[in-house]
Amino acid sequence: MNRQQLAQEIIDAGRFLYGRGWSPATSSNYSTRISANEALLTVSGKHKGQLGPDDVLATDMDGNSLEPGKKPSAETLLHTQLYRWKPEIGAVLHTHSVNATVLSRLTLADSLVFADYELQKAFSGITTHESQVLVPIFDNDQDIARLASQVQPWLDEHPDCVGYLIRGHGLYTWGPRMSDVLRQVEAFEFLFECELKTLSITRR
C-alpha cells in the first residue's frame, strides 16, 4: 500500500472509532507500518472523526518525526515500540472508550483475564472460548518514555499479548492489518461491557 492508501486507512478508522464513541474529544491515536523502519501516525491533538490526509506523519521506529513542522502524537513511542517488538505488526490503534476507562479504574489488580467468551476468537491466534486472554493494566503516566519502559518487559514476557489497558486512560491493541485491529477493538469493547455488566449485577 502506498502512503495515500495507508493514510486513508487511518482516516477511515478514525471516522469509525469516533462514531462508536471510542475516540472522543480529540483523544486516541492510530498508526500503520510503512516499512521495516517507518510508521505513519496521527498528528497530535486532531479530532479523530475529522482526520484528513495531512493529519498523519511518518516517524522512524524510535518515534522521531520524519516530517518537521507537524506535531507527532504525544504517544508515538507506544506505537513504535510495538512495531519494533514484532515485525508482523502492521497497524496499532489506541482508543479512549468509557468502558475501557471505567473498567480499568475499577480493577485494582494489574491485569484482567477474559475466559469462556466466544468472542475471544476475534483475537489473532485464539480458536476457542476455552482460552484465556490476559490483558495487563499499566498505571497512567504523562511521561510516555517511562510508560513505554513499563510496557516493554510485559511484551517480552508475553509474546501472545493482543492488547493492554492504561488505567483511567484507554486501550492499545495491534495486529497484522488495520481490519484485524479494528475487529480487536470491537471485541475488547464487547468484553469490557460484558465485564462491567456482570460486575454491576454481582456487586448489588
Ligand SMILES: CSC[C@@H](O)[C@@H](O)C(=O)COP(=O)(O)O
Ligand atoms: C484529549 S486527551 C488525550 C490525550 O492526552 C492522549 O491520551 C491521546 O490519546 C491523544 O493524544 P495525541 O497527542 O492527540 O495523539
Ligand SMILES: [Zn+2]
Ligand atoms: Zn490516549
